[in-house]
Amino acid sequence: xxxxxxxxxxxxxxxxxxxxxxxxxxxxxxxxxxxxxxxxxxxxxxxxxxxxxxxxxxxxxxxxxxxxxxxxxxxxxxxxxxxxxxxxxxxxxxxxxxxxxxxxxxxxxxxxxxxxxxxxxxxxxxxxxxxxxxxxxxxxxxxxxxxxxxxxxxxxxxxxxxxxxxxxxxxxxxxxxxxxxxxxxxxxxxxxxxxxxxxxxxxxxxxxxxxxxxxxxxxxxxxxxxxxxx
Numbered sequence: 001x002x003x004x005x006x007x008x009x010x011x012x013x014x015x016x017x018x019x020x021x022x023x024x025x026x027x028x029x030x031x032x033x034x035x036x037x038x039x040x041x042x043x044x045x046x047x048x049x050x051x052x053x054x055x056x057x058x059x060x061x062x063x064x065x066x067x068x069x070x071x072x073x074x075x076x077x078x079x080x081x082x083x084x085x086x087x088x089x090x091x092x093x094x095x096x097x098x099x100x101x102x103x104x105x106x107x108x109x110x111x112x113x114x115x116x117x118x119x120x121x122x123x124x125x126x127x128x129x130x131x132x133x134x135x136x137x138x139x140x141x142x143x144x145x146x147x148x149x150x151x152x153x154x155x156x157x158x159x160x161x162x163x164x165x166x167x168x169x170x171x172x173x174x175x176x177x178x179x180x181x182x183x184x185x186x187x188x189x190x191x192x193x194x195x196x197x198x199x200x201x202x203x204x205x206x207x208x209x210x211x212x213x214x215x216x217x218x219x220x221x222x223x224x225x226x227x228x229x230x
Contacts, residue, residue, distance in 0.1 A: 001036035004072040007060055008042040009080050017076055019044055026074045029107035038070055039063070048083035048130070051093075057082075061093060064100045073097060073104045078126040081106075085135065087127035162204040164196040 008022045017025075019042055030037055043056040051057055060073065075081050081104070082090045094104045105113050111122040158180065159165050167175030170188035177194075178184075184191055195201050 002034055002072060003038045003070040004030060004035040004074050005039040005041060005060065005063075005068065005070045006030075006037050006074045007057065007080070008040070008044075008076075009046060009048060009054070009056070010044060011047045017080070022076045022080065025076055026107050029105075030074060035072060035074065037074070039068070048079065048081075049085060051082070051084075051089075057093070061096060064097050064102050068100075068102060071102055073102060075104060075106050077106050077108045078123060079130040079133070083130040083133065084127070085131050087124065087131055090127045090130075091124070159193055159196065162196050162200040163193045165191050166194045168192055 006023065006026045008019050008026075010017060010019055010022070023040075026037065029035075041056040041060040043054040046054050046056075048054075064073075078090070081094070084090050097104050103115075106123075109122075109126070111119055113119055165178040167178060167184055168190050169175055170186075175189065178191065
């Protein structure tokens with residue numbers, strides 16, 4: 001049995017290949033080809049666009065450079081290795097492994113991963129496709145978020161002081177006020193900003209009035225302002 005490491009990555013829990021399914025696919029590939037997985041590295045809920053927060057891949061490359069107890073790295077496919085916007089970055093990390101005597105094998109790819117010129121060409125195309133998919137997905141998400149916000153929706157995060165987040169149903173009828181951490185429960189609902197607690201609304205109005213009137217006050221003379229300023 002040839003010692004091998006496995007690298008697992010997924011960016012969300014809604015993807016086709018979960019961490020568990022990737023491990024199962026790699027195990028099947030390893031058993032059929034005489035590999036024994038002796039080390040595992042994973043980046044759960046991590047984007048493949050950058051290496052910055054991928055501690056699993058960083059640890060893998062660090063171990064490769066220090067002389068690992070394995071000679072092969074098993075990855076499900078090219079996109080799991082990364083969706084870098086510069087395809088050469090993915091090739092660079094694979095080259096680092098190859099220079100250290102460690103091969104990278106993609107278990108679910110249909111091309112023969114035999115280090116031939118054909119395989120190198122197909123991998124280059126796959127890297128470009130992975131990067132392009134990420135760019136298109138990012139563009140679609142930004143466009144959808146922009147449309148949502150232009151329609152009055154709340155894009156996420158905590159509401160500003162003096163406001164609350166409220167659900168509105170698909171027919172426009174108002175729903176409940178959301179507390180911190182709560183989200184909408186149906187896809188056809190939207191979340192919009194509405195006036196918040198009465199005390200916060202009064203405080204915001206007071207601050208605006210004082211600003212417009214250019215009144216010189218101290219926080220001590222207005223308890224509401226004292227609370228806002230802490």
